[in-house]
Amino acid sequence: MSKIFKNQLFIPIAALLLLVLFNLIVDPAFFALSKGVYDGDSILTGNLISIIDNGSELAILAIGMTLVTAASGGQDISVGATMTLAGSVIVKVLRGSETSPVTLHQSIIVAFLVGCLVAILCGAFNGALVAFFKIQPMVATLILFTAGRSIASWVNNNQNIIIKDEKFKYFGYYLPKIPIPTPFIIAIICIIIMALLLKFTTLGLYTQAVGINENSSRLNGINPTLMKFVSFIILGVCVAVAGLIKASRQEGTISYGGFAKYIEMDAILAVALGGNPLGGGKFNMAASIIGAYVIQFLTITLYARGVNPEALPAYKAVVVIILVVISAPTVRDKISSLTKKLRVPKKEVC
Amino acid sequence: MSDVSKASQSGGFKNKLKNISDTNILLVITIAIFVIMYVIAITVFKGGFLKPQTFFNMLNSDAALIIVSCGMSIVMITGGIDISVGGVVALVSMSCAVNLDYQGGNIFTSILIAIGIGLAFGIVQGFIVAYLDIQPFIVTLAGMFFARGMTTIVHSQQFNVANEAFMKMKDTHIKVFGIGSYNKNGTFVPAYVLIGTIVAIIIVILLFCMLKWTKLGRSFYAVGGNNQSALMLGINVKRTKFIAHVLCGLMAGIGGYVYFMFVASGSPSHASEMEMNAIASSIIGGTMLTGGVGNIIGTLFGVLSLGTIKNIVGSAGFTDAWWTNITVGSMLCIFLILQSVIIARKRRM
Amino acid sequence: MQNVDFTLCEGEIHALMGENGAGKSTLIKVLTGVYGKDEGEIFLKGMEKAAVIHSPQDAQKLGISTVYQEITLCPNLSVAENMYIGRENKIYQNWKKINADADRMLKTLDIPAQAKQQLSTCSIAVQQMVAIARAVDMDCKVLILDEPTSSLDEHEVEKLFTLMRDLKKRGVGIIFVTHFLDQVYEVCDKITVLRDGKLVGEYEIKDLPRVKLVAKMLGKDFDDVADIKDEGACYKGEDADKVVLSAENLCSNQGIKPFDFYIKKGEVNGFTGLLGSGRSECVRAIFGADRVTSGTVSMNGKKVKISKPIHAMKNGIAYLPEDRKIDGIIGELSVRDNIILALQVLKGAFRPFSKAEANKFADEYVKLLEIKTASNDTPIKSLSGGNQQKVILARWLLANPEYLILDEPTRGIDVGTKVEIQKLVLKLASEGKSITFISSETDEMIRTCSRLVVMRDRKVVGELSGEDLTQNKIMSTIAGGGEE
Known part of the structure; x- marks a missing residue:
């Protein structure tokens, strides 16, 4: 019994079960799945689908955030801003110089790779400040937190762009003939890649070792500086993927101030909900990912109860x-x- | 007689540098950079920056930020952080607006509300951080979420306040004696400041004295410098941390009211990212997030530096909104690296 | 700690000596109220009844002040603030007066610092003295100095001694804990020796020459030689003449003097010397754990570059660090992960062991070294000290190094495990591994090593082997100087 309580997955799963229970009691219809139509194809709709759909970006970011937290003992608060920047760059590459392009200027792959490169550069910038200059992660990432969104709007000259391209919409909506939203599929792919990385490299072991005891890791031949840097780079890739999904959802229209707002806070929350110590060290990737979906579950539950989306943070905070x-x-x-x-005293009675 | 006095008598620059405290060295850099920036602004964009009113307008519009940043600096000196301040400012201005316009409140009740909200946040967050020993980042993050959410629960739309007495107070211009400029007709127009500015200046002076001379103030530094040592020296570390958070909450409350006096409206999107501006001002003002180093005067100049940069960027023709944040970001970057290099070099000397 | 009597007179400097775990810190902590006492009483001058000391604050009120090895002041505050903060409960404090008071105090004690100066700008010695000044200003009768000199250079130590002598003249009784023999003979009047939590004796300084002191500390009587000799059976292998590793003029940034070193195949040698003599720093330099500032290292006759631990590991060197908690274990990780770590790093980041392989390794070594753990998944920090040490040992044995450095592998573990580890060391040597063994306990070293490098004050002062490997000889070499 005590083993169950001690397991790290206990807290997020218990929270998830509580939410499920709450919804079952209040309104069992919450879980109903129905068929809908999107672009001529039949798709699944319902609250559960929107949870796994809208929770995707968060889950992807939680992957990277978990690593950064474990290795550096701090959090990256610039992910929302760099996500905006990555999305903005992707849109810029796709549109060329038109505001509502009829045909795409570049293939989506190229655009994504460029976006990826920019996000990785941002990650490298943060990583360099943290690993080489030994600045606390939160402070170091404050720089891009402040400037990131502005650079994003500068990239596109603050224009409102609409990309009405079928293929571009694949990433944020549905692929033809597939009833499950694409973001969820992408999230699953990311999770699988991360699982493979953890299985076929020593990333997990090294990251935890560095986070728990830097001295000891160094004496065992691990390079702590490099591990911290790498964790930020991986988070950069996660940010780019999340940025692509989000940009596709908005069909290229990026509101530079509100795009993925507060997502950094949610990502950190996911890590904390997963029971991972925010001071670094041991981590459990699965717990973080479940944590991310718990947050989304909570959000959708509150929506279903008719809570004003703007007031949502107050409930989350509690x-x-x-x-x-x-x-x-x-x-x-x-x-x-x-x-x-x-x-x-009970024992004495016995 | 002693080594140290001999060294300073011989007047080596290195030794002099070595004997300046971390706090002062960062303060000097901040003030120097502010002055340099302002002089550049005056020489390049002559007209505007020469008018005293330009300077005072900066104070007027940033008064709330100055107050909030002071509170932030105190928490940062103890080695913590409070990111709920922006949310608290928004909540305060919304609550006060609703109180004045819908609940028949007057200036007095609205001030009480502002201070009450600030203190409540400070006490709850301070208790959780200090006595339950939970990371300040996560606690105040939740505080921020709560404040932002509550703001929309109090009232979901932006609206302007119409209360007459309040508007009169808001528009009170206090003339600065003897300083001013001549308008086109050659008549002397004295420069003015708003009530908020006066409040901000009083608070800066009070907190400066508190930090410098009282036992409590020095305890903040001791706790931020080395938790364990502070305990050994007989300081109540938990209570000191608690008080720092309460003070920061109070400053957020007062700052919220000053902000409210400036905008005279309530809106869920008010003071967005103010917490980050406050942190940035503190850092530029020489407060270190690692704790133990910082100065209220530095924070004041940090805010002014940010204001000047924004003005310069505007005057230079970079009217697009993004330039401000990009320059603020780069400035932050330069300061952080500068701090880390200076402190590291000083340690090695 | 059992039945220790300790008397300190007014105006004397009293050295408290003993090796690690002898009970010095325990005694001090009881005196200052950090630990409670089971039996016995503490009497202070002018008091009829035994003093009641339950907390450091109580001790301070009674005039017992302690200055610890690590500086317990706030480096970001000024000197004066560090002297006066936390002592009074007034909201407003007259800093002008405090600064003046502090300056006067610093002047009378001849401490080269100014009241307004930031503490971190002072040297470590001056910081140490400021801590003492705080104690003195609090009107202390008894001043306890717990290894204050371990991070000071000669010049700074001299300054500290001047201050101590000055305080002595004012009638303050000083308890001085140190590992440096020279310093004891320079300033102290009396010596109390503790061993294994028991009182060995109290001596006037002139009655106790160095060699005798060392003997008392180590628990071997000076004349008592014969019975140890036959324990000193060491391995003598076939190709024992092949030099595995040699270092020339090696020096790191940790304050040791450059030294030469070599070890042959199948040899067990050791660095000996009292704590703080630089023995750990030497092996850390060989392993690349500290920044190497000069010198060369050759492995099997070939020059190798070792600037990071990974280089040393790739060359077949393993290092079991002195401080298990800080440098050895990775606390929250499982026993299994802790065991495979070094081998995993050597194998490379892209070829991780499967869980089954890792468990196989872990099982093997848990069995071999008889590590007591609930399972391979147990976090290492929940194991006992001895078992933690075995896990770290397993980590390095698994990596199969040619040359193994064991820095205090027997520290803080029970007697049974100590013997096990020594046996293991000899067994490994007989299999052809070269081992450097460091221990604070000389008899352990004599039993396991065939050659000893002796260190004093961060310098290699001699080398002993064969017939010379006796307690007496070691002690006299460690003690150096005044052995006449």
Whole structure:
């Protein structure tokens, strides 16, 4: 029994089950799946589908954020801004100089690769400040947090662009003949790639070793600086993928201030919800990813209950504080000493 | 007699540099850069920057940011961070606006509300951070979410305040004695500041004295410099951290009201990213996020530097909005690297 | 700690000596109220009844102040602030007066610092002295200095001693804990020696020559030689003449003097010397753990470049660090991951072991070294010290190095495990591995090593082998100087 409680997956899965239970009691229809039509193809719709659909970007970012947190013991708060920048660059490459291009200027692959390159450069910038200049991650990423969105709007001259291209919409909506939204498929692919990386390289072991004990890792031949840098690069790739999905959802129309707003906070939250210590060290990728979907589940549940989307953060905050407080070591110690005190007199009675 | 006095008598620059405290060295850099920037602005864009009112307008529009940044600096000196301040400012201005226009409140009740909200956030966050020992980032992040969410729950639309007494207070111009400029007709127009600016300046002075001379102020530095040592020196570390957060919350409340006096409206999108501007001002002002180093005067100049850069970028014809943030970002980058290099070199000397 | 009597007189400097784990820190912590005491009483001058000390604050009020090895001041505050903060409960403090007071205090104690100066701009020695000044200003009768000199250079130590002598004249009793023998003989009046938590004795400084002191600390009587000799059976292999590793003029940035070193195949040698004599720094330099500033290292006659630990590892060198907690274990990771780490790094980042392989390795070594762990998945930090050490040992054995450096592998572990580890060292040597073994306990070294490099004050001062490998000889070489 105690093993279940100690498992890292316990908190996110328990939170998920609580949400499911809540919805089952309040409104079982929440889980109904129905068939819809998109572009002549039949697709699945329903709350569950929108959870896995809209949670995709968050899940992808949570992958990278988990690594950065584990290796550097801090968080990257610039992901929302760099995601905007990556999306903006992708759109720029696709449109050339037109505002609503009829045909694409470049293939989507090329555009994505360029976007990827920019996101990786941003990651490298953050990574260099953290790993080489030894600036705290949060402070280092504050720079791109401030400037990223502005650079993004500069790239496209702050124009509103519409890309009405079928293929470009594939990434944010549906592929022909496939009833499941593409973002979810992309997220699954990312998760699989990450799983393979963790299985076929020592990324996981090294990252955790560096996060837990930098000295010891160095004496065992691991390069802590490099590992921190690499984690930021990987997050850069995740940001580019998430940026592509988001840009495709918006059909190229990027509102530079509001694009993926607060997603960095949600990504950090996903990592924390997954029970990963925000001070670095051991991580559990699956827990973070489940954490990301729990956040989306909560969001959709609140929507279904008719909560104003703008007011959503307040509810999220309450959930976060409760979770963080009950999982805090000091609180846990107090609770366990309390239960011990309660137990002792009972024994005497026996 | 002693080595140190001998060294300073011999007047080697290196030794002099070595004996300046971290706080002061960063402060000097900040002020120097501000002055250089302003002089460049005056020489390049003559007209505008020569008028005293340009300077005072900067103070007027940034008064709220100055107050909020001061609170932020205190928390940062103790080694923490508070990213809920922007949200609190938005919540304060929205609540005050609703109080004034829909609930028949007056200036007094609205000020009470502002201070109450700020203190409430400070106390709750401070308690969780200090006594439950949870990372300030995650706690105040939740605080930010909560404040932003509550703002829309209080009222979901932007609206302007119409309360007469309040508008009168908002538009009160306080003339700065003896300083001003001549308009086209050659008549002397004295420069003016708003009430918010006065409040900001009073707060800067109060906090500066508090940090420099009181036991509490020095305890903030001690806790930020080395937690464990501070404990050994007989300082109540938990209480000190708690008070820092409460003060920061209070500053966010007061800053929120000053912001409200400037915009005279409530909106969920008010003060967006103000927390990051406050952090940036503190860093540029020489406060280090690692704790233990910082200065309120530096923070004031940090805010002014940001204001000047924005003005320069505007005057230089880069009217597009993005240039401001890009320059702020690059400035932040330069300062961070500069700080890390200077401190590292000083350690090695 | 059991039944220790300790007396400190007014105006004397009293050295408290003993090797690691002898109970010095425990005694100090009981005196200052950090630890509670089971039995016994503490009496202070002018008090009828035994003093009640439950917390460091109580001790401070009674005039017992402690200056620890690590500086417990705030480097970002000014000197004066560090001296006066946290002592009074007033909101407003008159800093002008405080600064003046501080300056006066610094002047009377002849400490080269100014009240307004930021503490971090002072040298470590001055910081140490400021801590003492704080203690003195709090009107202390008893000043405890816990290894204050370990991070100071000679010049700084001299300054500290001047201050100590000055305080002595004012009637302050000083308890001085150090590992440097020269320093004891320079400033102290009396010596109390502790060993294994028990009192060995209290001596006037003139009654206890160095060699005797070392003998008392190590627990071997000076004349008691014979029984150790036959334990010193060491491996003598067939190709034992082949030099595996040699270092010339090696020096790192950790304050050691350049040294030469070599080790042959199948040989067990050791660095000996008291704590802080630089033995760990030497092996760290060989492994590339500290920044090497000069010198060359050759492996099997070929010059190799070792600037990072990974270079050393690739050349077949393994290093078990002195401080297990800081440099050895990776606390939250499992026993399995901790065991395979070094071999994994050598194998490369793109060829990870499967869980089955890793478990096989872990099982093998858990069995071989008899590591007591609930499972391979148990985090290493929940194991006992001895078992943690075995895991780290397993990590390096698995990597199958040619040359193994073991820095204090027996520290802080139970006696049974100590013997096991020594046996293992001899067994490995007989299989042809070269091993450098460092231990604070000389008899362990004599039992396992065939050659000893002796160090004093961060310098190699001698080399002993064969017939010379006796307690007496080692002790006299360690003690150096005043052995007449």
